[in-house]
Amino acid sequence: MNFIHIADTHLGMRPDPGKHWSEKRAEELWDAFRNVIQICNEKLVDLLLISGDLFHHRPLKREVKEVNYLFSTLKHTKVVLIAGNHDYISKGTAYEEAEWAKQVTMLSEETIQSVYFPELDTEVSGFSYHSDEITEHLYDHVSRGEQGRIQIFLGHGGDERHIPFDRKQLAKAGFDYVALGHIHKPELWLEEKMAYAGALEPTDKNDMGQHGYIIGEIELNTEKTKAITQFKLVPIAKREYVSLRSKVTVDSTNVGLLENIASMIVQNGEDNIYKITLEGNYDPEAPLNPDLLYRTGNVVQVIDETKPDYDVDILLYEHQDDVIGMYIQEFLKESMDEKRQKALFYGINALLKQEDS
Numbered sequence: 001m002n003f004i005h006i007a008d009t010h011l012g013m014r015p016d017p018g019k020h021w022s023e024k025r026a027e028e029l030w031d032a033f034r035n036v037i038q039i040c041n042e043k044l045v046d047l048l049l050i051s052g053d054l055f056h057h058r059p060l061k062r063e064v065k066e067v068n069y070l071f072s073t074l075k076h077t078k079v080v081l082i083a084g085n086h087d088y089i090s091k092g093t094a095y096e097e098a099e100w101a102k103q104v105t106m107l108s109e110e111t112i113q114s115v116y117f118p119e120l121d122t123e124v125s126g127f128s129y130h131s132d133e134i135t136e137h138l139y140d141h142v143s144r145g146e147q148g149r150i151q152i153f154l155g156h157g158g159d160e161r162h163i164p165f166d167r168k169q170l171a172k173a174g175f176d177y178v179a180l181g182h183i184h185k186p187e188l189w190l191e192e193k194m195a196y197a198g199a200l201e202p203t204d205k206n207d208m209g210q211h212g213y214i215i216g217e218i219e220l221n222t223e224k225t226k227a228i229t230q231f232k233l234v235p236i237a238k239r240e241y242v243s244l245r246s247k248v249t250v251d252s253t254n255v256g257l258l259e260n261i262a263s264m265i266v267q268n269g270e271d272n273i274y275k276i277t278l279e280g281n282y283d284p285e286a287p288l289n290p291d292l293l294y295r296t297g298n299v300v301q302v303i304d305e306t307k308p309d310y311d312v313d314i315l316l317y318e319h320q321d322d323v324i325g326m327y328i329q330e331f332l333k334e335s336m337d338e339k340r341q342k343a344l345f346y347g348i349n350a351l352l353k354q355e356d357s
Contacts, residue, residue: 010055010199033200052086123151124154153175188231
């Protein structure tokens with residue numbers, strides 16, 4: 001039996017609101033989901049497992065209709081899904097009223113339920129969110145069903161507000177595969193037969209690295225007493241969030257910095273989205289303007305960790321009789337770590353600006 005496992009597709013989301021690529025990214029989330037459906041057909045995948053947050057919110061009727069149509073185009077694949085904390089089930093919502101295509105089973109109850117596919121000798125268990133938070137350790141009490149068949153568990157959570165659980169404890173439940181959602185970074189534990197698929201497409205600046213789907217295969221031995229499980233991540237995301245660091249010096253200029261970052265973006269892929277961190281010391285007589293870097297491409301955030309390159313001894317000599325000198329002397333009474341040095345330089349900078357105004 002082979003399967004594809006996805007989670008956190010967040011259909012209906014507009015990543016990075018206010019950015020010029022936001023609308024395009026919203027379309028790309030749908031494109032990625034359609035791509036998975038196509039792959040299921042091409043590879044004749046037996047099961048498509050969706051571990052919650054298919055939608056970014058409780059879905060509208062038209063959104064469920066679109067997804068259900070895509071499910072109906074599956075030629076061979078069966079679908080099993082649960083609702084997560086973003087698209088949780090509540091009274092009168094489109095999930096509750098959905099009439100799914102024949103290929104689809106939604107494990108919509110608040111307590112564990114399962115569906116058995118005799119042609120695959122496979123049982124899939126799980127349950128859905130009916131609120132946006134579940135703080136109970138509900139996965140600590142799950143256990144595999146009937147022996148002699150492949151047993152899969154769908155789960156969504158892993159932090160203190162969304163079904164916290166101990167991975168080792170869940171592994172002891174004995175499932176042949178645990179398909180997890182909620183954490184957007186893919187994580188695979190082969191020995192424990194457990195994985196977070198991660199977000200199909202990254203949705204914010206913290207979703208670094210590769211994203212895609214998990215493909216796997218589970219095979220029962222002839223006695224049906226043991227299953228061999230294999231799985232891997234297949235990256236398919238159109239874009240990645242990439243973190244770049246650039247060191248500035250007292251010789252750095254705005255134009256030079258722009259050219260350097262633009263070159264780094266070209267090298268790392270112009271479709272990708274960037275979080276840029278500046279570090280080092282700049283000339284206080286010629287301060288840089290980090291905001292200019294937003295012009296260089298798909299830049300979602302600029303973090304300025306630079307410090308003015310002040311010569312404290314010269315400043316102390318030049319300002320020994322005024323408030324700047326007193327401020328420096330007060331700081332020098334204690335040992336200077338990086339945090340205190342940063343505070344000293346920020347204070348000097350503010351006082352010098354006040355003096356010039």
